[in-house]
Amino acid sequence: MPELAETEAKAPDVDAVDSADGGDTADSGDAGDAGQVDATSAAAALHARHRHRLRDLDRRGRLVAALFAAALLLAPALAFAWALPDWAPSNDPALMAFRVLDVGTSRTPLTGQPSTSVAYSSAGLRVHHLGPVHFYLMALPVRLLGAALGMLVVSVLITGGSVLVAAWATFRQLGPEGGIPAAVILSLITFTTGASTLVTPTSSVIAGYPVLCSMVLLWCLLRGDVRLLPLAVGVISFAAQQHLSVLPALGTAVVLTTGLAAWIHRRRLQDRMARQRLIRWGSGATALGLVLWAPVILQQAFGDRGNLTTLAQFTADEERPSVGWSVAVRQVVHAVGLPPVLGRQNLSGFALVAEASAFTWLSAGLVLAAVAVSGWWLYRSKVPGSELAVMAGIVVVGGLMNGASVPDSLEQSRLALYHWVWPLLFFVLLTLSLAAIELVRRTRWMGARSARSASGGSGASGARSASGPVVARWLGPVLVTAAVVAIVVPAALNPFADRKSNRLVAAYSPLPRHSYDSLTAQVLDHRDELGDSTLVLDRGGHSIDGIQVGLALELAQRDIDVRLPRWLEGGVDISRVVDSRTVDSGLVVLISDGMSELEPVPGDLIAETATVDVDMAAFDELVTAIEAADEITFSADLEAYLDSLPSDLGRIRRAQLESIGDQPRTALRDEWLLTVLLEHPLEQPQLDPSTIRRLRSSLPDPDDVPYLLQVYLLDRQQLLAYAVPRELGGTH
Numbered sequence: 001m002p003e004l005a006e007t008e009a010k011a012p013d014v015d016a017v018d019s020a021d022g023g024d025t026a027d028s029g030d031a032g033d034a035g036q037v038d039a040t041s042a043a044a045a046l047h048a049r050h051r052h053r054l055r056d057l058d059r060r061g062r063l064v065a066a067l068f069a070a071a072l073l074l075a076p077a078l079a080f081a082w083a084l085p086d087w088a089p090s091n092d093p094a095l096m097a098f099r100v101l102d103v104g105t106s107r108t109p110l111t112g113q114p115s116t117s118v119a120y121s122s123a124g125l126r127v128h129h130l131g132p133v134h135f136y137l138m139a140l141p142v143r144l145l146g147a148a149l150g151m152l153v154v155s156v157l158i159t160g161g162s163v164l165v166a167a168w169a170t171f172r173q174l175g176p177e178g179g180i181p182a183a184v185i186l187s188l189i190t191f192t193t194g195a196s197t198l199v200t201p202t203s204s205v206i207a208g209y210p211v212l213c214s215m216v217l218l219w220c221l222l223r224g225d226v227r228l229l230p231l232a233v234g235v236i237s238f239a240a241q242q243h244l245s246v247l248p249a250l251g252t253a254v255v256l257t258t259g260l261a262a263w264i265h266r267r268r269l270q271d272r273m274a275r276q277r278l279i280r281w282g283s284g285a286t287a288l289g290l291v292l293w294a295p296v297i298l299q300q301a302f303g304d305r306g307n308l309t310t311l312a313q314f315t316a317d318e319e320r321p322s323v324g325w326s327v328a329v330r331q332v333v334h335a336v337g338l339p340p341v342l343g344r345q346n347l348s349g350f351a352l353v354a355e356a357s358a359f360t361w362l363s364a365g366l367v368l369a370a371v372a373v374s375g376w377w378l379y380r381s382k383v384p385g386s387e388l389a390v391m392a393g394i395v396v397v398g399g400l401m402n403g404a405s406v407p408d409s410l411e412q413s414r415l416a417l418y419h420w421v422w423p424l425l426f427f428v429l430l431t432l433s434l435a436a437i438e439l440v441r442r443t444r445w446m447g448a449r450s451a452r453s454a455s456g457g458s459g460a461s462g463a464r465s466a467s468g469p470v471v472a473r474w475l476g477p478v479l480v481t482a483a484v485v486a487i488v489v490p491a492a493l494n495p496f497a498d499r500k501s502n503r504l505v506a507a508y509s510p511l512p513r514h515s516y517d518s519l520t521a522q523v524l525d526h527r528d529e530l531g532d533s534t535l536v537l538d539r540g541g542h543s544i545d546g547i548q549v550g551l552a553l554e555l556a557q558r559d560i561d562v563r564l565p566r567w568l569e570g571g572v573d574i575s576r577v578v579d580s581r582t583v584d585s586g587l588v589v590l591i592s593d594g595m596s597e598l599e600p601v602p603g604d605l606i607a608e609t610a611t612v613d614v615d616m617a618a619f620d621e622l623v624t625a626i627e628a629a630d631e632i633t634f635s636a637d638l639e640a641y642l643d644s645l646p647s648d649l650g651r652i653r654r655a656q657l658e659s660i661g662d663q664p665r666t667a668l669r670d671e672w673l674l675t676v677l678l679e680h681p682l683e684q685p686q687l688d689p690s691t692i693r694r695l696r697s698s699l700p701d702p703d704d705v706p707y708l709l710q711v712y713l714l715d716r717q718q719l720l721a722y723a724v725p726r727e728l729g730g731t732h
Helices: 002-010 034-049 059-083 091-102 133-145 147-174 176-193 208-222 226-242 244-264 272-302 307-315 325-336 358-380 387-404 421-455 459-496 513-524 547-556 616-628 636-644 647-662 671-679 689-698 716-722
Strands: 534-540 585-592 604-610 708-715
Touching (some): 059 459, 091 133, 091 547, 133 226, 147 176, 176 459, 208 244, 208 387, 208 421, 226 244, 226 272, 272 307, 325 358, 358 387, 358 421, 387 421, 513 547, 513 708, 547 585, 636 647, 647 671, 671 689, 708 716
16 A cells, blocks of 8 residues: 555654553554544554563553462462472572572683583584673672572563563554463463473473573564563573573574664664664663673683683584484474474474374364465565564574584473474464464455445434444453453463463472471581581482482581582582592492382481371381292182283283282282282282282372382591492592
8 A cells, every 4th residue: 555655654763752651553443434544554663663561551550460470470379389388499499509508709700501412422522602791690698598499480580571571572663463372372381381381490401491581572672662672681691591401492582683673774774863772772772682601701711711612612522413405394394283282281392293193284284285375465564573474484594503403312301492483383383473464354344335235324224333333442442351261260270270381390399398307407417526527328219319419408408517429519609519539438328219128328327208298107017028939820700800810911010910929029019900900809919908008008109109208318538439430539
């Protein structure tokens, strides 16, 4: 339309019209003449250049905005409430907490945690994640609230803040028309990733929502919103410093968006005021960036080995095993194709790298084509939001770069390696939503105009036209209510869904906090026996990652001078690693299921707790009866039951039952086996049915293992004789 181009040429500059009221004036509901067409076109062109501000909303608009903000924060808030009672840092979060406690001391970290690069580098290069800004953010809350509560608070502020900023930035560019669909899409993403991702402080996980927010802010910069430069630099810097896996997608997006924005807005930069605004906001962004990256620069300049140099060497290593480009393409296909990713209950990385069906390939192609067509149509129609399709394309390129570099190992199952999927879905769905809204608007306007033309302006037509404002009055509240419900319901259900991402072990907390508290209190009763330097180790047939680090952290927060084994060097400051020449004592955490016989640990048992209360009296009684029997004899009823099973299953079940004689402590942990022994008893030995019922009723859920935790105190001589070289290092 010629009038659109003319109106755009006359549209005021972005910052000159930064006080737009946030509404969409392009649809009045009862427009009916050619003048209205011109007004609609002018409003659309002007709307494309506006920045919508919350303070420009009227009172009702601000209440609606607050309602959406509260709805979006519900998912992080409920995830926080879900984790708070039992979450305790173990493994990686516990190692990070040691780094946090070092902030402000001579051990202040200058890089992030070590990555797993050493496992994939032919030269054995160990690259740390780029920066320590996350440690700095956690420093004060952890010191004031303790590691568990402090880390959770910071995590939920980061994830919740990222979601809110993404929604606000979208509203700023598009007004309610884009802000409301964006909020709904964001809620679907938080539901899909699960409660654990909203509270986990681990580097690989905490990067997810800042990456999403970074991509949204890059889109804002692509639209020329230079006022968001400092915010974008802050969020992007945080995301980039968290985990090496985000760098290919995020770096690609930064480079492509910056170059494209410079080309698109090259004419605006010829204006002196526009250049001044860019310099003003760009200077602030540069200053903030220098502050955030100062530790990284210092480490590179003065460290024994520059981490950035090591990263460059690792990147150049062509022998690194990775999944490659064909698998990267499959990741994109699964991300945008059918069946949809959003809404899945137990999504993992394997779902993205798996072979794709012909239907998935076809649907992915159609979706990407629809996004491209929608973006072009929005652009030609002068409707704001066409840049969303461009950003979707940029994220696809970044996703391919990211996906191709995923290690060809079991790590490809980690959903945290595919954070680019969520901004891609955000841009895809928001582009299609805006196109659908514009299509509905045009259909309504054309329908209203046709009705008026056919009626010739009769009284009946006037009555029908008068209904337009009435419909508009109730349609808005109905749509807003539906959107809020679409956000609140998944958020409310999220923590209660029975899925892997809603378990504390997915939040790197395999041991509940009360178990740590119990062990810590018992160990502190022997504080005087520990000496000045105590090494904490773990042993046992059932490994729980990082239990010894978690206990060491609890003791360190209570002023016990603990040391970690030598093999954790790099995960914490070197001063926190054991020195075999000066260590005074050792604490060995023995981990078992309470039903297995383990090698004895020297020293004194000083602490003990169980995570699941299995009826050990019933268990021991059954084990004793089986071990006392001369042989295990199946009854005729049991033989008939096994014969009734399909052949393969029958062989497996028979082997399970036959293992009772050789491994009663292992066999009797199986709920199925106990049920069979109740319904089809053995002929020999004859086991007490009530005892079997007692044991069966006390067994934990299949996904939980009953852990018996015992802590032994070893003196220096016992420790030096018991620990292995990998733990002590050096000579002693």
